[in-house]
Amino acid sequence: GGGRRELVTGVLDKFARGARRVRLDEKRPGVQVVTVDASQAEHACSVLRAGRSSGREGGFLLREIVSDVGLMRWRPAWRPLSSLAVLFVSFLMRVQVHYIGNIALLMLLNRPIYEATGSWERWTIRYSPIANTTSVEVGMLCAGPVAAYAFWALCAFSTWVASTVFAVDPLVYTFIALFGLASSLDPLLVLLVDILGGHLGRCLVSDLATINLIKDTANECSAEAMRLWFHFKVHEGSGATGIAMTAALYLGLLGLSLVGLYTATLNVHMGGRILDTYRRLTAREEALLCPLDAEISLRELKEAISASRRAHRQIVVTDLLVSYHGLDESDDPPPP
Numbered sequence: 001g002g003g004r005r006e007l008v009t010g011v012l013d014k015f016a017r018g019a020r021r022v023r024l025d026e027k028r029p030g031v032q033v034v035t036v037d038a039s040q041a042e043h044a045c046s047v048l049r050a051g052r053s054s055g056r057e058g059g060f061l062l063r064e065i066v067s068d069v070g071l072m073r074w075r076p077a078w079r080p081l082s083s084l085a086v087l088f089v090s091f092l093m094r095v096q097v098h099y100i101g102n103i104a105l106l107m108l109l110n111r112p113i114y115e116a117t118g119s120w121e122r123w124t125i126r127y128s129p130i131a132n133t134t135s136v137e138v139g140m141l142c143a144g145p146v147a148a149y150a151f152w153a154l155c156a157f158s159t160w161v162a163s164t165v166f167a168v169d170p171l172v173y174t175f176i177a178l179f180g181l182a183s184s185l186d187p188l189l190v191l192l193v194d195i196l197g198g199h200l201g202r203c204l205v206s207d208l209a210t211i212n213l214i215k216d217t218a219n220e221c222s223a224e225a226m227r228l229w230f231h232f233k234v235h236e237g238s239g240a241t242g243i244a245m246t247a248a249l250y251l252g253l254l255g256l257s258l259v260g261l262y263t264a265t266l267n268v269h270m271g272g273r274i275l276d277t278y279r280r281l282t283a284r285e286e287a288l289l290c291p292l293d294a295e296i297s298l299r300e301l302k303e304a305i306s307a308s309r310r311a312h313r314q315i316v317v318t319d320l321l322v323s324y325h326g327l328d329e330s331d332d333p334p335p336p
Helices: 002-016 038-051 056-069 078-108 134-163 170-184 186-196 211-220 224-236 240-267 273-282 298-312
Strands: 021-023 033-035 113-118 123-127
Touching: 056 170, 056 240, 056 273, 078 113, 078 123, 078 134, 078 170, 078 186, 134 170, 134 186, 134 224, 134 240, 170 186, 170 240, 186 224, 186 240, 211 224, 224 240, 240 273
Parallel strands: none
Antiparallel strands: 021 033, 113 123
16 A cells, blocks of 8 residues: 555665664564564665666666666775676676677688788678678678677676575676676777778779779778678679678677677576566565564574573563554555
């Protein structure tokens, strides 16, 4: 009901702000003291906020991922800084794996490589694009993104296997999440770097270009997004087919990688915590088993008895009568 929901929301807000213990009833200071982990309270608040906005599942997933990687936690100060450092390392690793995949494909196909110069944001790879077939150019366009995504999938699988044996550090999950995002967006990131670096213009060739000018342009063209355009421009006189194929390949790779990333995030990230938390917080009451006797573990009970004996040298067992005054008529009836 409304009264219960407001009470739960208020308690969760206090926990999310850093409180460790909250007293539900100020008139009875000795009982009804609730303790909870702050991160779990933050997860609960996330799903409550997501329920009041559009795109409930997507909003919850986005908030949880951003919270887990530490980009929205400014205390302590090292948390967002470490997340940004991991994001930068993920970008660097994606770049190297991407172009290593391109070189591996050229070597596998026995294609001559004239230059392979690496840097932190992109590599300059020059080979013979005039003598290549369409299938080779399509393979070169897909080799980099597939290599980066396959490397991330291997890392994610290794992390999942390790999590079944021992506890994995949260920083490892942060790296997996950020590297997975960078790998999924790899084609767009490569295109963005080529645009900002002015590498697309070096692949342009006019209809009246001589064979020598075409060869010089082929040696200078190193932008992956323009390879198919240059190939069809030289062999068929029009690069429109190359542009359409490049767009279709980029969209297909982007869609498949994002679907895989979404699935892995729900089921692998922190042992599937996000999906488990969402199901627990959004399930109907009758679908959950919630003990009403405030049961505790045997260890906690023994510790409480030992502490009571040391302090008072006696144990008093008290029966507490729980009443449900002040509930709305629309609320569920109290359990028997």
